[in-house]
Amino acid sequence: MxxxxxxxxxxxxxxxxxxxxxxxxxxxxxxxxxxxxxxxxxxxxxxxxxxxxxxxxxxxxxxYGIPKEDIVLMRKKLNLSQELFARIIGCAKKTLVSYEVGYSIPNDIYMGVLKLIRADNKMILEILNANKDGYTKEEYNKILNRINLKDSKSIVSNEELINNMILYFAENGVSKTKVMCLLFLSEYEYFKKYHKLLTNLDYINNANYLNIFTFEDIVINLINNRKLSLIYDVSLNKEMCYIKSNEVIDMTAFDPNVFAIIEDIKKNHKLLSVEQTLKTVKNNEVFKNSNNKITF
Ligand SMILES: [Zn+2]
Structure with missing residues (x-):
């Protein structure tokens, strides 16, 4: 240097x-x-x-503000994705993500909104209602049905396994989308072979892209616990965001049957671009027999 x-x-x-x-x-x-x-x-x-x-x-x-962990937690408790929560409070998803990972601090308006919701989660309904015109009737009802005002945590039963899988796939620094695809493919291959669910994550094919609702939350937790690093690469024409493991996961952390599958998937996709991996996922037959939701 x-x-x-x-x-x-x-x-x-x-x-x-x-x-x-x-x-x-x-x-x-x-x-x-x-x-x-x-x-x-x-x-x-x-x-x-x-x-x-x-x-x-x-x-x-x-x-002086609101800890990033609180933002993640309140959103999870409300059962909202980053996309929906951002839409309701009126900021871009990218902005919310930067708050959740601590990359930036909410401005005064959002800080106020977030503190209100933290103090009383029912405030989310007031905020949603104030901007009712911004939604179609269908959208509005869908969001209302989804919001959870009870104090239950969103639970991922095998978080440890998913954590290890993410850390394993992100060993050399890969895009979040690619890791998400590799998780999906692991789930699919495992199910084909053993007729059992592996990660139990909710896989949703949302028209043009693949979205795993809880995936983002798990990644954010790993970043906040400093197990994953977030790397912004602005050297390319478009801004890219990578995740990279801070620790090496050894194979003994996995059941041998699981490891055989994920090792294979990691190897096969090592040289593929995000787009190519995404294409493999979308071409998967599991997408062909359901219109909206992936069920195994
Ligand atoms: Zn000098």
């Missing part, structure tokens, strides 16, 4: 005391940065700077 200021190569990662002014609050914490030892300047480094930003946002949210 070369210092852009003095062109020195004497640049090293060092513990750094950050003092940041965030929305008129001073946030202080220690996190490593790249420092030039000749001119003593800070040298930008994507991953370190990104991590520092997350820590800074976490500290701010815990003290």
């Amino acid at each position: 070369i210092c852009p200021k003095c062109k020195s190569i004497n640049v090293r990662e060092e513990k750094h005391h950050h003092v940041v002014n965030l929305k008129n609050h001073i946030i202080e914490f220690d996190a490593p940065r790249m420092i030039c030892h000749d001119c003593k300047n800070i040298v930008p480094e994507k991953e370190l700077d990104f991590n520092a930003e997350i820590i800074q946002n976490d500290l701010y949210s815990a003290k």
Whole structure:
């Protein structure tokens, strides 16, 4: 790494005391940065700077805002996908995702809305109702039926297995969509062979794309628990978002029958693009005999 200021190569990662002014609050914490030892300047480094930003946002949210974990939890308890929750509160899905992973802090309006819902989950109905004109009657009723106001957690029975599968597939850094497809294919292959469900995730073929409702939640949990890293690659023409495991999952974490299937799938799709993998999923016969929902 070369210092852009003095062109020195004497640049090293060092513990750094950050003092940041965030929305008129001073946030202080220690996190490593790249420092030039000749001119003593800070040298930008994507991953370190990104991590520092997350820590800074976490500290701010815990003290003055709303912790990202609370946002995920309240949405889960309401039984809403990121897509639907974002639509109801009126922000883009991308914005909500960045709140949930701590990449950004909700602005004052959303902060207020989220705090209201956290304090009383029935507020979601008020918000939904206030914008009733924005939905068709059908959509509105569908959302109403879906919203859960009881305090039950959305439970994924075999979260550990799914966690390990995601970490295994994301070992070398892959797009979220691809991991989601590989999970689906594992489920499909396992069912074909053993006539039993593997992940128990809800697989929905939503017209043009594949969506696993709980998948996003599990990924966010893994990111928040620092088992997965989120990597933004802006070097390509379009912005890409990858997930990469922070730990290596060894095969003994899996039942040998499961491992045989996922190892095969990972190998077969290693060199395929996201689009090619997605095509394999969509061409799967399981999609041909149901119009909306995938049932095994
Ligand atoms: Zn320098």
